[in-house]
Amino acid sequence: MPAPKRKTMLRQGAGGRAAHDVGGLAFGPIDRAEHDLALWEKRTDAMQRLLTSPGKRAFTVDGLRRVIEDYGEQAYDRTTYYEKWIRALRNLLVEQDVLTREEIERRMAEVRQKHQTAGRRVVKAKVPW
Amino acid sequence: MVSAAGSFSRPPRFKPGDRVWVPARAALGHCRTPWYVRGKPGVVAAVHGSFRDPERLAYHRPGLPAQVLYKVRFRQLDVWPSYLAGQADHIEVDIYEPWLEPQP
Numbered sequence: 582m583p584a585p586k587r588k589t590m591l592r593q594g595a596g597g598r599a600a601h602d603v604g605g606l607a608f609g610p611i612d613r614a615e616h617d618l619a620l621w622e623k624r625t626d627a628m629q630r631l632l633t634s635p636g637k638r639a640f641t642v643d644g645l646r647r648v649i650e651d652y653g654e655q656a657y658d659r660t661t662y663y664e665k666w667i668r669a670l671r672n673l674l675v676e677q678d679v680l681t682r683e684e685i686e687r688r689m690a691e692v693r694q695k696h697q698t699a700g701r702r703v704v705k706a707k708v709p710w
Numbered sequence: 711m712v713s714a715a716g717s718f719s720r721p722p723r724f725k726p727g728d729r730v731w732v733p734a735r736a737a738l739g740h741c742r743t744p745w746y747v748r749g750k751p752g753v754v755a756a757v758h759g760s761f762r763d764p765e766r767l768a769y770h771r772p773g774l775p776a777q778v779l780y781k782v783r784f785r786q787l788d789v790w791p792s793y794l795a796g797q798a799d800h801i802e803v804d805i806y807e808p809w810l811e812p813q814p
Contacts, residue, residue: 595745596736596745597736598736598745599737599741599745602741602744602745604744604745604746605745605746605789605790640770641764641767641768641770643740643764643765643767643768643773644767644768644769644770646740646764646768647739647740647768647769650740676770677770
């Protein structure tokens, strides 16, 4: 994942609203620049579609939203759209007993090792659960 | 029937033209009603149909009973007290029936 460039925004006069529900708060200018999606972002989108499809129904888009909304302000503001999605997909797979946390962490370690061995740059930061 | 626009598991409480308002309550958990319309008066612009309840679907429950979804029209001046553009401007928000009350 690219390093997050975003910062946590102060929510002045936010009342009791959730971290994602920021309509009308002062949040600075909206970044309207178009950008190409990275391969991992396209794969994340495809995974969401497959996992919520009628044949699979591992969870719903509503569940995906709920997990993202529960991140808290800091993680919510500092992550991009698909960074939010991939973390939620992973956590929902564990929540729904599709995969275990150990299986995912073991596989992530294998993938890191594979890329390191091949001499590729590997991002050290881990996505929090 | 659920999740089908135009079909209802029970009769809709409101019809187009009805004057409603959104309760100014907080919500615990997943909620589709944006904060900025809570406590605001509006008018029902359309009845979309009956759909499984996203507030329950979000927690892996069946989302039943289905809830009627409305398109509600608000005056921008009511939503944003400092709104400076046209007096007649409005915003439309899709809102589920548990988040609507009749205007007194």
